[in-house]
Structure formats: structure tokens, C-alpha cells
Amino acid sequence: MGNGGRSGLQQGKGNVDGVAATPTAASASCQYRCIECNQEAKELYRDYNHGVLKITICKSCQKPVDKYIEYDPVIILINAILCKAQAYRHVLFNTQINIHGKLCIFCLLCEAYLRWWQLQDSNQNTAPDDLIRYAKEWDFYRMFAIAALEQTAYFIGIFTFLWVERPMTAKKKPNFILLLKALLLSSYGKLLLIPAVIWEHDYTPLCLKLIKVFVLTSNFQAIKVTLNINRKLSFLAMVSGLLLESIMVYFFQSMEWDVGSDCAIYKSQDF
Numbered sequence: 001m002g003n004g005g006r007s008g009l010q011q012g013k014g015n016v017d018g019v020a021a022t023p024t025a026a027s028a029s030c031q032y033r034c035i036e037c038n039q040e041a042k043e044l045y046r047d048y049n050h051g052v053l054k055i056t057i058c059k060s061c062q063k064p065v066d067k068y069i070e071y072d073p074v075i076i077l078i079n080a081i082l083c084k085a086q087a088y089r090h091v092l093f094n095t096q097i098n099i100h101g102k103l104c105i106f107c108l109l110c111e112a113y114l115r116w117w118q119l120q121d122s123n124q125n126t127a128p129d130d131l132i133r134y135a136k137e138w139d140f141y142r143m144f145a146i147a148a149l150e151q152t153a154y155f156i157g158i159f160t161f162l163w164v165e166r167p168m169t170a171k172k173k174p175n176f177i178l179l180l181k182a183l184l185l186s187s188y189g190k191l192l193l194i195p196a197v198i199w200e201h202d203y204t205p206l207c208l209k210l211i212k213v214f215v216l217t218s219n220f221q222a223i224k225v226t227l228n229i230n231r232k233l234s235f236l237a238m239v240s241g242l243l244l245e246s247i248m249v250y251f252f253q254s255m256e257w258d259v260g261s262d263c264a265i266y267k268s269q270d271f
Contacts, residue, residue, distance in 0.1 A: 033093035037061040107190040112144035157244030186222035
């Protein structure tokens with residue numbers, strides 16, 4: 001390190017769509033994280049005069065704080081799909097992401113569409129076409145609301161467990177806002193529901209189940225990386241969320257509401 005160097009992120013490197021480069025460390029109170037050991041860092045790289053850049057080395061593990069700032073976005077995406085903790089730390093701690101809300105709505109729309117699509121074979125109705133279209137439209141809105149409530153129950157179950165186990169999870173208060181963003185981002189696998197339904201084939205039920213497993217695996221990794229806790233607590237938190245979500249589904253079914261499913265009651269249909 002030399003005098004007169006500047007710290008920050010290299011423009012145009014390590015960014016994905018919807019992800020903006022973080023401001024320089026000197027101008028912000030936020031802390032970066034080493035993607036290898038999760039230790040806090042004041043800077044990701046140092047920019048010397050004449051365009052000479054040097055990636056910051058972590059004082060704890062003696063490795064680059066964030067090697068992904070020089071990686072192509074496609075490589076970062078592939079590593080995130082492989083659920084690598086380093087890629088998750090890069091996205092969650094060393095970049096600024098503003099697509100949580102939009103991604104959440106789009107994922108809920110995908111899940112609602114799947115559930116609505118599964119209900120269409122039961123609409124053997126002799127009512128006029130206008131009434132049938134009206135009923136189908138409201139069925140979609142109902143599926144969207146139910147999917148949103150089930151996801152909310154899932155998140156509440158996770159947060160409740162982590163709040164109860166707070167002394168075991170971290171020395172300081174967990175950042176539940178960051179965890180919520182991480183869970184929303186790690187649910188991106190639900191976007192695969194639409195292609196799985198559109199290109200229907202004999203293995204569609206298996207594909208839907210694999211998508212569910214992938215989303216849960218991504219959520220598990222997001223919890224583990226965000227709070228820096230062990231696998232056991234991450235798994236128990238996710239199980240708590242699934243348990244509360246199942247209770248919500250049982251409640252809807254007890255009211256004789258057809259809530260649909262993202263994989264359990266898939267039926268092949270012809271339109």
C-alpha cells in the first residue's frame with residue numbers, strides 16, 4: 001500500500017444486471033466482507049495513480065478480499081447457482097442490489113401462475129364464456145395471495161427461530177433486514193417454474209420437485225452466509241419456516257380452499 005492510493009470498486013467489474021457498484025470505502029460507513037473468511041474489510045482494492053490497481057489482501061486469511069470484482073458476471077452467476085459461499089458474500093456484502101422487491105413479485109407471479117394452471121382442468125363449467133374468464137382471472141389473483149401468505153409464513157418461521165436462538169447465532173444482533181433481502185434473492189430459482197410448465201413433458205413433475213429443492217438449498221446457503229452461522233442452525237431455521245408454511249397450507253385446506261401446489265399435485269393438461 002502506498003500513499004495517495006484510493007479504495008473502492010473497479011467500475012464495470014463484478015457487476016450483474018440490477019447490481020450497482022458499491023461506493024468507495026473512504027466515503028461510506030458500510031463495511032465490506034472478505035468472501036473467504038467473512039471478516040470485515042475497509043476496502044476491496046486500492047487505486048493508485050496512472051490506473052494501477054491492486055486488490056486488497058485480507059489481514060485475517062491473507063487472501064484477496066473479493067476476487068469477484070475482476071470476474072465476468074456470467075462466472076459470478078454460475079458460482080451463485082452452484083451455491084458457493086464466496087459468490088453469496090460478494091453479492092450480499094460487497095455490492096448494492098435494488099431488485100429484491102421486483103424479484104419477489106415476479107417469483108410470486110410465477111408460483112401463482114403454476115398453481116392457477118394446475119386448477120384449469122377442474123373448470124368443467126357450462127356457464128357463459130365471460131363468466132368463465134372472469135372466474136379464471138380471480139382464481140389467479142387468489143393463487144397469488146395464497147402464495148404470498150405462504151411465503152410470508154415461511155419467512156416468519158425462519159425469523160422466529162433465529163430470534164429465539166439469537167444468543168447462539170451471533171455475538172451481536174442479527175441483521176434481519178439483510179437476511180430478508182438474502183432470502184428474496186436466493187429464491188430466484190422459482191423463475192424456472194414457468195419454463196418447466198411451458199415445455200411440458202413426462203419429467204415435468206420431477207423438474208418441479210428439483211426446482212423446489214434448489215430454492216430451499218439456496219435459502220439454506222443464504223441464511224448460513226448472511227448470519228455466519230453453522231449448517232445445523234441454518235437447517236433448523238429453514239425447517240421451522242417450512243413447518244409454519246405447512247400449518248398455513250393446512251389452515252387453507254381446512255377452509256376447503258384449493259390452494260394448489262408448486263409440485264405436489266401437478267397434473268398433465270392439454271389446452
